[in-house]
Amino acid sequence: MSTTARLAVLTVGAEESTAMANQAAPTGEIHEVGIADIFFSTTDRRGVIEHANDLFVSFSRFERVELIGSPHAMMRHPDMPGAVFHEMWAALLAGRPFAGHVTNLAADGSTYSVYATVTPLSTGGFLSVRIRPMDEAQAAMARDLYRDLLAFETGLRAVGVTRxxxxxxxxxxxxxxxxxxxxxxxxxxxxxxxxREVARFERRSDPLPHRPDATGEVAELLATVTEVDAVLSSSSLQQRHLATLSTSLQRVGSQLQRELEATSRNIGQITALAGSSTAPPDLFEPLTIWAQMQGLIQSYTVDLIAVLRRLDENSAEHRFRVALAKLHTRMMASFVIERIDAPDRQKTQTTAILLLAESLRLGLTEMNEHAVAHRALTAETVAAITKSASVLAIPRELLVNWNQQLAGIELSPEMQRLAHDVTESITLLGETLAELQGVVSLCGRIGAESDAEELLELVARIDPVRAPRH
Incomplete structure (x- = not known):
């Protein structure tokens, strides 16, 4: 973390401590967030609330006038470990979004839990969209982690360590x-x-609302937001396919490493036994060649697995960005519907829509960069596989021929077993490289087209509704 960011974290921390000192005591009452509920708020760089939708105000149990201008930390539950917010602020001040499970304390001491996303804005402030936690297994894991973290921090505080x-x-x-x-x-x-949270939220929520009687600017705006959501849904499907392929890449890459190690280990054992064998000495020359090439083969494999890991990491980040964009689009649609149904609040709704559009633009720009990186990494992975297959071709052919030469040669039972294992490893190596080539090629086809540029053009249509921000 930079010195500037660290100082900002310390400043925010001091303000949060002050806000938490004035909280109500937790009562143990819990009010659950609805399946389709979606919260919206923005803060300045210090975490002071600037905008909030009605649902957020309702769940906070504060009056709107109490919320606006107050630190968001006034709702931090004492069961939340400080480390979570420390990491959140470190990410935000470094320009990265944050997402995670959060338990909030309402003004009356009641509790509600959300899955929160927080995104930096170009203004220096932050935009947050929150939903009900949908994946109970992940929520339970978060609770366990937070419990252990809180116990750790409480132990430190007990011996005089500052908050x-x-x-x-x-x-x-x-x-x-x-x-x-x-x-x-x-x-x-x-x-x-x-x-996972966004996918479950969408499956359990109603589709984006329609207002067939709407006309003019707001009708066009709703149509644009609906189109953005449709393109993102298509991209989400691609990302789910990539997630499945990612698992295959990891499995096949690890399998390749294991098979190479097994082949080398078996060959080493055969070579050690060769001195006591009655077979002709030249029978073991292919094994010597393999052993001599082992270092080169291993280095190529290490490089290949490293490229696979980078491809997987890039795909994971892209899936994260698509999910975040889906959530922001859903929130935007909610405000567009409010503009249609409650035009008297147009200024507030328009401001929120523009902030969400800005966040979408920033996120889509990042998505575009990840798509470019994905194409480059896919090409690099294909090249690494081709190189690995090429360097393996000659020693594999030698070993295949060697296996054929074994027919009719009397070997000890142990030598026969090792020879069989080497033959099996050779076959598996060829199959694994072929499978890896197929998976990576499929990754390339799925990730070749980026929807980010099309989405940026769609989001740009929202600009005509720009209104002054106060």
């Missing part, structure tokens, strides 16, 4: 706990959970 220092040390603990849970980073966790 901010405990949150910072808790962030390191958070990374450790995530690793145990199978996630190399908080980013990886977000890339895993957000697409």
């Amino acid at each position: 901010r220092a405990a949150a910072e040390r808790g962030a390191a603990k958070f990374t450790e706990l995530l690793s145990v849970a199978g996630f190399p980073s908080l980013t990886a966790l977000q890339q895993h959970t957000l697409p």
Whole structure:
């Protein structure tokens, strides 16, 4: 984190502590977020609320005049570990979106839980869209992580560590706990959970609303937002296919590594036994050639697996961005419907729509960059597979011929077993490279077309409704 960002985090932390000091005590009452409920708010760079939709106001149990101009941290539940917000602010101030499970404390001491997304705006502020947590398994994992984190931070506070220092040390603990849970980073966790939460939200919510009687500018606006949602849905389908292929890439890449290691191990054992064998010495020359090429083959395989990992990471980030754009589009549609149904509040609704459009533009620009990177990584992966297959071709052919020479030669039972294992490994290597080539080619076809440019053109149509922001 840069020095400027660190100072900003410290400043925000001080304001949040003040806001939390004036909270009501938790009562234990829980009010659940509805399946189709969607919250919207924006804050300035310090986390002070500037805009909020009616649903957010209702769930907060504050009056709107109390919310606007107050720190968002006034709703932070004491059961939430500081490390989560430390990581959130670190991400936001570095220009990255944040997504995660959050428990909020309402003005009357009641509790409600959301899956929250927060996105930086070009103004320096932040836009947040929140929904009901839809994936109970992920929500339960978050609760377990937060419980352990809170216990860790509470222990630090008990020995005199400040709240901010405990949150910072808790962030390191958070990374450790995530690793145990199978996630190399908080980013990886977000890339895993957000697409699942949004997909479930859409499946359980009603389709985007229609207003066939609407005319003029608002009718065109609703049509544009609906078209954006349709293009994103198509992209979401592609991303689900890529997620499935990602699993295949990881499996086949690891399989290739295992088979190479098994082949080399078996050949090494055969070579060690060759001295005591009655077979002709030249019978073992192909194994010597393989052993000599082992270092080169291994380096190519390591490079290939590294490229596969980068391709997978890029695809995961792209899926995250598509899911975030879907959520923002759904929120935008809600405000467009409000403009049609309650034109007396047009100024408030228009401001929210423009902020969401801006966030969409920023996210779609990132998506476009990921699509370009995806194409480059796919080409690099194909080249790495071709190179690996090429360097394996000659020693594989030698080993295949070697296996044929074994017919009619008397070998010890152990040598026969090892020879059989080597033959099997050779066959599997060829099959694995062919499968890997097929999976990567399919990845390339699915990810070859980017919808981001088309979406940017659609979002640009929203500009004519631009209104002054106050």
